[in-house]
Amino acid sequence: xxxxxxxxxxxxxxxxxxxxxxxxxxxxxxxxxxxxxxxxxxxxxxxxxxxxxxxxxxxxxxxxxxxxxxxxxxxxxxxxxxxxxxxxxxxxxxxxxxxxxxxxxxxxxxxxxxxxxxxxxxxxxxxxxxxxxxxxxxxxxxxxxxxxxxxxxxxxxxxxxxxxxxxxxxxxxxxxxxxxxxxxxxxxxxxxxxxxxxxxxxxxxxxxxxxxxxxxxxxxxxxxxxxxxxxxxxxxxxxxxxxxxxxxxxxxxxxxxxxxxxxxxxxxxxxxxxxxxxxxxxxxxxxxxxxxxxxxxxxxxxxxxxxxxxxxxxxxxxxxxxxxxxxxxxxxxxxxxxxxxxxxxxxxxxxxxxxxxxxxxxxxxxxxxxxxxxxxxxxxxxxxxxxxxxxxxxxxxxxxxxxxxxxxxxxx
Amino acid sequence: xxxxxxxxxxxxxxxxxxxxxxxxxxxxxxxxxxxxxxxxxxxxxxxxxxxxxxxxxxxxxxxxxxxxxxxxxxxxxxxxxxxxxxxxxxxxxxxxxxxxxxxxxxxxxxxxxxxxxxxxxxxxxxxxxxxxxxxxxxxxxxxxxxxxxxxxxxxxxxxxxxxxxxxxxxxxxxxxxxxxxxxxxxxxxxxxxxxxxxxxxxxxxxxxxxxxxxxxxxxxxxxxxxxxxxxxxxxxxxxxxxxxxxxxxxxxxxxxxxxxxxxxxxxxxxxxxxxxxxxxxxxxxxxxxxxxxxxxxxxxxxxxxxxxxxxxxxxxxxxxxxxxxxxxxxxxxxxxxxxxxxxxxxxxxxxxxxxxxxxxxxxxxxxxxxxxxxxxxxxxxxxxxxxxxxxxxxxxxxxxxxxxxxxxxxxx
Numbered sequence: 001x002x003x004x005x006x007x008x009x010x011x012x013x014x015x016x017x018x019x020x021x022x023x024x025x026x027x028x029x030x031x032x033x034x035x036x037x038x039x040x041x042x043x044x045x046x047x048x049x050x051x052x053x054x055x056x057x058x059x060x061x062x063x064x065x066x067x068x069x070x071x072x073x074x075x076x077x078x079x080x081x082x083x084x085x086x087x088x089x090x091x092x093x094x095x096x097x098x099x100x101x102x103x104x105x106x107x108x109x110x111x112x113x114x115x116x117x118x119x120x121x122x123x124x125x126x127x128x129x130x131x132x133x134x135x136x137x138x139x140x141x142x143x144x145x146x147x148x149x150x151x152x153x154x155x156x157x158x159x160x161x162x163x164x165x166x167x168x169x170x171x172x173x174x175x176x177x178x179x180x181x182x183x184x185x186x187x188x189x190x191x192x193x194x195x196x197x198x199x200x201x202x203x204x205x206x207x208x209x210x211x212x213x214x215x216x217x218x219x220x221x222x223x224x225x226x227x228x229x230x231x232x233x234x235x236x237x238x239x240x241x242x243x244x245x246x247x248x249x250x251x252x253x254x255x256x257x258x259x260x261x262x263x264x265x266x267x268x269x270x271x272x273x274x275x276x277x278x279x280x281x282x283x284x285x286x287x288x289x290x291x292x293x294x295x296x297x298x299x300x301x302x303x304x305x306x307x308x309x310x311x312x313x314x315x316x317x318x319x320x321x322x323x324x325x326x327x328x329x330x331x332x333x334x335x336x337x338x339x340x341x342x343x344x345x346x347x348x349x350x351x352x353x354x355x356x357x358x359x360x361x362x363x364x365x366x367x368x369x370x371x372x373x374x375x376x377x378x379x380x381x382x383x384x385x386x387x388x389x390x391x392x393x394x395x396x397x398x399x400x401x402x403x404x405x406x407x408x409x410x411x412x
Numbered sequence: 413x414x415x416x417x418x419x420x421x422x423x424x425x426x427x428x429x430x431x432x433x434x435x436x437x438x439x440x441x442x443x444x445x446x447x448x449x450x451x452x453x454x455x456x457x458x459x460x461x462x463x464x465x466x467x468x469x470x471x472x473x474x475x476x477x478x479x480x481x482x483x484x485x486x487x488x489x490x491x492x493x494x495x496x497x498x499x500x501x502x503x504x505x506x507x508x509x510x511x512x513x514x515x516x517x518x519x520x521x522x523x524x525x526x527x528x529x530x531x532x533x534x535x536x537x538x539x540x541x542x543x544x545x546x547x548x549x550x551x552x553x554x555x556x557x558x559x560x561x562x563x564x565x566x567x568x569x570x571x572x573x574x575x576x577x578x579x580x581x582x583x584x585x586x587x588x589x590x591x592x593x594x595x596x597x598x599x600x601x602x603x604x605x606x607x608x609x610x611x612x613x614x615x616x617x618x619x620x621x622x623x624x625x626x627x628x629x630x631x632x633x634x635x636x637x638x639x640x641x642x643x644x645x646x647x648x649x650x651x652x653x654x655x656x657x658x659x660x661x662x663x664x665x666x667x668x669x670x671x672x673x674x675x676x677x678x679x680x681x682x683x684x685x686x687x688x689x690x691x692x693x694x695x696x697x698x699x700x701x702x703x704x705x706x707x708x709x710x711x712x713x714x715x716x717x718x719x720x721x722x723x724x725x726x727x728x729x730x731x732x733x734x735x736x737x738x739x740x741x742x743x744x745x746x747x748x749x750x751x752x753x754x755x756x757x758x759x760x761x762x763x764x765x766x767x768x769x770x771x772x773x774x775x776x777x778x779x780x781x782x783x784x785x786x787x788x789x790x791x792x793x794x795x796x797x798x799x800x801x802x803x804x805x806x807x808x809x810x811x812x813x814x815x816x817x818x819x820x821x822x823x824x
Contacts, residue, residue, distance in 0.1 A: 014591055018431075039425060040452050048450075074620075154805075189483060190520070191521065193525055208422070209485070212429070276716075278714075284699045294771075301719065302714070304713055306711045306714070344719075345721070395702075395703065
């Protein structure tokens with residue numbers, strides 16, 4: 001069973017937005033055993049939509065479109081699909097009532113533009129959009145199912161989950177797709193590939209291996225398409241177990257595991273606590289931990305001490321330390337980490353202080369220079385790294401490095 | 413001049429990664445006056461790559477591919493393009509030397525997998541990848557330019573900027589594309605559309621208007637394709653000036669302006685300072701401000717006081733306030749904001765305290781309940797909002813709301 005995802009909107013083609021809708025749709029389809037053959041983004045013209053849908057219907061039995069369903073003039077998906085499938089429009093009373101109720105609850109007037117959202121092609125089945133005003137639509141044409149969803153991510157997601165997936169599962173007899181990902185850290189892609197070469201060669205043919213490198217991390221994914229899921233999942237588990245024997249020190253975890261999740265898990269298991277103090281990373285490390293459900297069990301406080309005065313007032317960093325060594329120095333990083341442990345009573349504290357740029361660099365301390373410190377009940381360790389030249393990149397790399405350093409200290 | 417962008421990789425089709433490469437490529441092409449006709453994501457098979465490139469060449473004179481250029485077995489773009497264009501492979505000595513130097517600097521052994529990265533189709537021009545080991549490639553075939561770039565975002569970005577765009581500008585006589593976006597906050601899309609209906613009707617034909625709604629914000633974009641840029645930019649400026657007269661209180665700014673940028677600008681201009689104290693938003697508000705260059709001029713400190721003890725120790729919140737009213741209460745939010753102003757000496761402080769979930773909710777204070785406070789030199793204001801049911805959504809909405817509330821207080 002093959003599918004094509006089509007996202008509609010000039011904002012995608014001009015690079016004004018990042019398309020996350022197709023990511024979420026692809027996940028849903030894969031989980032149900034539907035192979036996504038292609039993803040396409042096209043502009044807001046009737047011609048592009050027509051051409052895109054017709055082409056997709058040649059190779060895919062499922063075509064999912066998002067976007068172009070709003071109340072304004074630039075939204076043309078609905079009428080284009082009606083014309084393509086030679087359908088008239090009808091006024092759906094249930095949709096009209098729902099839209100009016102939603103708007104009234106938000107204190108917004110129900111005007112003729114909203115009323116037009118209740119017009120749908122006569123040939124489609126309406127998919128109820130509980131969280132928005134544009135209904136989803138389900139068409140069955142020439143052996144294909146064509147589904148049109150609103151582009152607002154939140155509304156689209158609920159429609160996929162509550163309306164589209166149950167119907168697709170009922171409509172088609174689906175087999176399974178299995179993807180499993182093992183995450184490694186610390187080995188370059190080419191070195192890792194050589195190290196596991198014999199293992200890779202011996203993989204059964206129906207398992208496809210992919211390498212996904214990113215900063216400091218290489219993810220290895222094994223995929224099998226349209227198979228008996230349970231048996232294949234067992235085979236993959238056995239293959240990954242063998243792989244872990246080959247590179248025991250470099251495996252971080254599975255699937256979407258991150259280093260912060262590992263630290264999160266360890267802290268909860270051990271009943272220990274964490275404080276974070278940040279300068280150049282500006283709250284990013286704290287937000288990584290606090291984004292995870294259950295963080296309140298161990299996360300005591302995050303102190304973004306951007307100014308020197310705040311470092312002193314909040315963490316008790318000696319002004320003389322900053323004056324002598326600078327705010328970006330081993331001594332300040334250590335004093336910050338130790339200060340954060342002291343004022344919060346946490347078992348562990350991690351500190352960053354650096355120059356995120358674009359200004360503030362010097363020949364001895366160029367933009368990207370970051371000092372890190374981790375204070376534990378036993379000791380405080382510090383390290384310095386160059387984290388790049390772009391402000392966003394410096395913040396992201398320093399955040400990742402600080403969390404890895406904390407993990408390494410917790411491991412010992 | 414039309415272009416198609418093709419991103420290659422099963423990880424995109426299964427929803428494992430968000431494709432940001434095509435966003436950045438689309439921006440570059442639009443800036444240079446090249447219209448992106450379509451973006452496509454396809455799998456790691458020779459057949460999909462062949463078919464995708466041939467189809468793109470039928471409608472576009474520029475085809476840009478990313479991905480599939482790594483050293484491992486799942487990377488097949490290079491050989492597929494060589495076969496498609498009936499070319500042999502050659503060993504590029506300069507690439508080999510560059511790869512070896514890069515790896516040696518990182519302490520990584522130069523093995524045969526890396527050596528294979530220096531093999532390129534004889535018919536292409538090599539584009540130097542200063543930041544990575546996979547070279548870019550430029551093909552000229554049947555009146556089209558086909559460009560293959562590595563999938564690592566950072567490497568791709570540098571290649572686009574330093575190698576691809578200068579060559580495209582030299583190769584083609586390009587006209588201009590103009591996009592301008594005005595950002596509104598506080599009016600629902602349908603209400604806004606009615607309010608500006610007459611203005612929209614009177615727009616010249618060559619200006620295309622798009623509505624881009626997202627949480628609390630509607631962006632209005634005017635676009636003109638392949639025109640005389642300077643004259644059109646003037647026309648758009650005049651149109652937007654007229655529009656601002658119609659909805660003066662609802663315009664936040666232009667292009668990618670965000671509410672935090674407006675606050676950032678105001679704080680710098682006024683020479684005032686800011687402190688942030690967060691509970692449920694967990695450092696996200698601080699990271700929004702500190703992500704902007706120049707934040708150190710006003711951002712004194714961010715205090716993520718997750719535990720009750722931290723609220724007391726760091727901000728001086730009276731334990732009795734928390735005991736009587738709860739950590740998620742108007743009283744605690746106010747005490748946090750005032751405490752943050754006091755300990756940091758900032759002019760403004762903004763505070764959040766809420767229940768991000770998934771646990772911790774109760775009938776009176778369900779998951780998503782967030783109290784906000786802003787303390788200014790004159791007064792402290794507080795407000796309560798329900799920010800949704802999903803942890804990530806609660807954090808994002810509460811972050812946005814807190815920054816808007818700060819803006820509104822600064823405006824007065």
